[in-house]
Amino acid sequence: MAARTVKLAVIPGDGIGPEVVAEGLKVLEVAAAQQDLAVETTEYELGAKLWHRTGETLPESVRTELAGHEALYLGAVGDPSVPSGVLERGLLLRLRFDFDHYVNLRPVRLYPGVASPLAGVGPEDIDMLVVREGTEGPYAGAGGVLRKGTPHEVATQDSVNTRFGVERVVRYAFEKAASRPRRKLTLVHKDNVLTFAGELWQRVVREVGSEYPQVAVDYCHVDAASMFFVNQPARFDVVVTDNLFGDIITDIGAAITGGIGLAASGNINPDNTFPSMFEPVHGSAPDIAGQGKADPTATVLSAATMLDHLGVPEAARRIENAVAADLKTRAQGGGSRSTAQVGDDLAARVAEQG
């Protein structure tokens, strides 16, 4: 019997979600077992189907059950048959907010062998960690509409930023930066236009930064940062930014490191008051769902992020090694494989390290 059992809630979700999660679990279980860790999964059918059947996105009873797990593993949610925003806000963001996932952790790393769309850029040029705030900012859902449907309609959308919320994520980012070789932290914001929120972020970075004299602090407006991700990615080590800017720049990060099929993320509650949630950055890709075409790598890498969070870094490194090896063979050609074949290969490569 394993020394420790992790209770994992699995939300396969919509589109390619179930396919990629199946492979993620396959690889996760092999890596965990090697460290004497058992994974006990409970599957929750949330997403488009449930919403169509019941009109609910996250029933209260499910929310309570989810809260009783150590971690959540999510594929993707969203379907063209559901109005835009319903599942995103009713399920995905609801979990991020309710479970206080104030760190949305997104590594941006170019693996050897992966072709970046950027000319002449190699793995040594792109190795950053984006720490995106996950529980406030423009994602608060605040705003409203006046005189809807008339020529005088006004729609507002409010970004809410708190000292409490900004400080905790900034502190997390400084910790990460202090633990990496380059020890550099870049704040990305738009403080010359979003002056109220920007000034708060700047001040908090300055204040918290005084406790981390070993970390070099930089600042970039979000427009410039978006440009630098493309033409000077080596500029960045750890990046800390707000919820919306983080959403945008991590997709640029995914693009420059070979696409959304490889981008992992963790929605982390560092205080462990609720379970953290791990998911690929990509969406449900309904156009290729059910065809075994989806690349499960981002979901597999999200399991590595989960293992780090669960305090089993050896298992996380083995998954990353397996992915790195697999991506190298892809570069050498090799036929195209199905989602399940990639999962099998990755699991085998983890097993080899045991």
Place this chain on the structure above:
Amino acid sequence: MAARTVKLAVIPGDGIGPEVVAEGLKVLEVAAAQQDLAVETTEYELGAKLWHRTGETLPESVRTELAGHEALYLGAVGDPSVPSGVLERGLLLRLRFDFDHYVNLRPVRLYPGVASPLAGVGPEDIDMLVVREGTEGPYAGAGGVLRKGTPHEVATQDSVNTRFGVERVVRYAFEKAASRPRRKLTLVHKDNVLTFAGELWQRVVREVGSEYPQVAVDYCHVDAASMFFVNQPARFDVVVTDNLFGDIITDIGAAITGGIGLAASGNINPDNTFPSMFEPVHGSAPDIAGQGKADPTATVLSAATMLDHLGVPEAARRIENAVAADLKTRAQGGGSRSTAQVGDDLAARVAEQG
């Protein structure tokens, strides 16, 4: 004597602003004269120096004088000695808002001979026109701070979107799309999260779009669009988007087309109730100011956008031709030239076409 005289207010601004504007004027005057158009310039010293001397960013008397011109030509504003936002909001955005520049027009075009940082991408892959809203959204300046400096501080930042404001810029974008060979318009927003503003934008695009059945309409979340700018730029023809998203994606657009040194923009008031303003997308780059190192091309191309707006497209095309020819010779090597030399060469290339 010229058949027509344009009264142009010139705001050289800070950093490299004066250098690049001098070259822009040089080229503009040659191109204009060929069409029997004289340019009468009045220079206004606005920016960091004025602010340090008087504390003012845009004196009322200057504002009134500027309003009496046919167009404004601006270099760049901003200096590290001035707190972030003071000149941007007090001068640049003030002009955009006061003079109702509701169209912020930003061509994203890869010129032959220019190396894109994107591998394997050529001029045929990048030819878009971003129509950025310029007078509302998160740039409204709305928001505030509660309990500043305490652990309970809250800073808000509000995006204000009106039917009036969205409709006029969307209509402009449809007109542009209808006049281009591909006839495609992509709305970029984040309607699954910013639901109030996003729904308004979507609805307006749908409604106005029904008057333009010949235009194919697409939608992209801003995160996905930012990724596609990098790995599928050919996807886009005309893009319409809000003020902040437009700020971000046009910097990505600048990056993929060879950098901010080439990106032009027009802040346009299509109703001509106030003068429109033309400026490069880049900033004041204080680190290289006064060294003759700045590339004036973006400023020169902004003059072409100005000539289009003034109804002299022949002159605009000649400037673009001159730039295209110049960029091709750069690709063939050739020593590095000073700001003034590039301006001289461009002026000569325009003169050749006369």
